[in-house]
Structures are given as C-alpha cells and as structure tokens.
Amino acid sequence: MENEVPLSGGRITPGVVRVGRTVRRPATASSSFVAELLGELQREGFTGAPRHLGFDTAGREILSYLPGWVPARFQRWTDPQVAAAGSLLRSFHDATRGSRLAGRHPVVCHHDPGPNNTVFADGVPAAFIDFDTAAPGDPMEDLGYMVWTWCISSQHTAPPATVQAAQVRVLADAYGLDAASRSRLVDAALDRQIRNARWWRSHLARPSPRVADEHEIAGRIRWSEQEHAYTWANRKTFDAALD
The missing domain is CATH 3.30.200 (Phosphorylase Kinase; domain 1)
Structure with a gap:
C-alpha cells in the first residue's frame, strides 16, 4: 500500500x-x-x-482526495471568501432539498460548515469535508453556524461589530436568504453557540477516551459562551445590517 x-x-x-x-x-x-x-x-x-x-x-x-488548503484555525476572511462560502452552502442545501435523505425536513444539513471543514482552492472556499454530523434539518441550523464561524468574533483583535455585521449581510446575500429568514439569522447563530457549549459540556461526563482532554473541552465551552455573550450584546447591530 x-x-x-x-x-x-x-x-x-x-x-x-x-x-x-x-x-x-x-x-x-x-x-x-x-x-x-x-x-x-x-x-x-x-x-x-x-x-x-x-x-x-x-x-x-x-x-x-480534494486538493487544496483546509484552515487549522478560525480567522478573518475577505468578503469574496465569505460570499463563496455562502454560495457553496446554498448549492449543498439545494442538492439535498426534497430528497429521500432529507425526509420530512427541508434539507440535509452539514451541521459543522466552519472554515476548518472547508477546502480552499486558489484562496476560495470550494468544498466541504467531514460530513460525520450531517443529518436532516433546517437550513438555518447551518446558516447560523456559518454566520458565527465565518463572520462573528469576540476576539479583541477582531474588527468592530459594524464591520462584522456587514460581512454577515454578505453571507446572507450570497446564500440568497429571503426576508423572513433574515429576521431569524442572528437567533440561529445564538442558538448554535449555546448548542456548541452544551455539546462540549456533555463530553465532560463521558468516559475516556474523549474527543479532547478536559482542559481543551473547558476552553471550548468558555469560548462558545463568550461568543454568545458578544453576539447577544451586539445583536441590534447584526440585525440592522440584515434589514
């Protein structure tokens, strides 16, 4: 071999x-x-x-094997990169819409379409990988997670919320999100942040071997909760950009 x-x-x-x-x-x-x-x-x-x-x-x-680059960490992305990610997610959802695999749900969701599960080709998001958590669901589940992991950051080095909010709109526009769904987008991001903290917390009670050690799991819980607090504090700014 x-x-x-x-x-x-x-x-x-x-x-x-x-x-x-x-x-x-x-x-x-x-x-x-x-x-x-x-x-x-x-x-x-x-x-x-x-x-x-x-x-x-x-x-x-x-x-x-899909040639390209898979980011190891979250970081800031350009508007064209964010737009390409939004378009890619829409194409993925459309390919599953109404399928047998989607069942009674609108689409099959990836459920983890962050940059770390995206292959970049020539600097642009070109494909998703790691479909282990894929399952029937609502498109807003993926969009909420994508808005968070591609556009929103509580890090002190991140740009102001107004700049992040403009990029949230870039993603929504690229996906082709309708007006009714736009009004739910920030709530979808907040929900995914809380669910992420809950998911990591559930692993603390599981026997070894775990997906990460206790210190790393605790760090991911703190990060998710910090991101949720930041998004909540700036939700009016994010909502306003989507009007």
Whole structure:
C-alpha cells in the first residue's frame, strides 16, 4: 500500500490519512448515511464534496482526495471568501432539498460548515469535508453556524461589530436568504453557540477516551459562551445590517 499521510482539518475524527489520491477515515455510526449522502450529491452534480469510493480492507471509508488548503484555525476572511462560502452552502442545501435523505425536513444539513471543514482552492472556499454530523434539518441550523464561524468574533483583535455585521449581510446575500429568514439569522447563530457549549459540556461526563482532554473541552465551552455573550450584546447591530 502507498504511504499514509496524516491529515488535519476536522477537530473530531482522529486517524484520517491520505493514501495517494484518496482519503481514508475510520468508519463511524454515521458512515452509511454519509455514503448515501455523498452519492446523492454526486448524482445531483454537486462538486463541493468528496466522492465516496467504498471501504478498504481495514474497514475505513475511502473518499476522493480534494486538493487544496483546509484552515487549522478560525480567522478573518475577505468578503469574496465569505460570499463563496455562502454560495457553496446554498448549492449543498439545494442538492439535498426534497430528497429521500432529507425526509420530512427541508434539507440535509452539514451541521459543522466552519472554515476548518472547508477546502480552499486558489484562496476560495470550494468544498466541504467531514460530513460525520450531517443529518436532516433546517437550513438555518447551518446558516447560523456559518454566520458565527465565518463572520462573528469576540476576539479583541477582531474588527468592530459594524464591520462584522456587514460581512454577515454578505453571507446572507450570497446564500440568497429571503426576508423572513433574515429576521431569524442572528437567533440561529445564538442558538448554535449555546448548542456548541452544551455539546462540549456533555463530553465532560463521558468516559475516556474523549474527543479532547478536559482542559481543551473547558476552553471550548468558555469560548462558545463568550461568543454568545458578544453576539447577544451586539445583536441590534447584526440585525440592522440584515434589514
């Protein structure tokens, strides 16, 4: 077998490696759904996701390798990059809208479409990876998370809320969000921040091995709560940009 090169990008699934022009990932409880989803995306002509190529003799998923860059950390992005991310998310949702996999829900959501799960090609978001948390849902679940992780930041080095709010509008425009949904967008971001803190907190009560050590988990909880407090304090600014 060709050499295995460890890959980074996603924070949750360990043991992801590149083998030639493929990626091998440990199978999870969601592997069957992911295989069906990636097959459906391919049939619909959506190119912003890897292809599922089956399983290897070790039981790992085999995915096509997508060349490009996956950011290791959140950072500030340009308006064109944010717009490209919003357009990519809309294309993904549209490819699943009304499908059997979406069931009674409007679409299949990625549920973690942050920069760390996005492949950049020539500096522009081109594809999503790590579909382990994909499931039927409401588009606002993904949009709320994307607004937060691509546009909003409580860091002292981040630009003022007015600048961040303008970028929230860039994302909403690129996605093609209607007026009724725009009025729910900030609430969707706040909800994802609280859910993220709750998700990490639930792992503190789980036996080892955990997805991260207690110190890192505690840090992610504090960060999520800090981001929620910042978004809440500036929600009028974010809402006003979406009018």
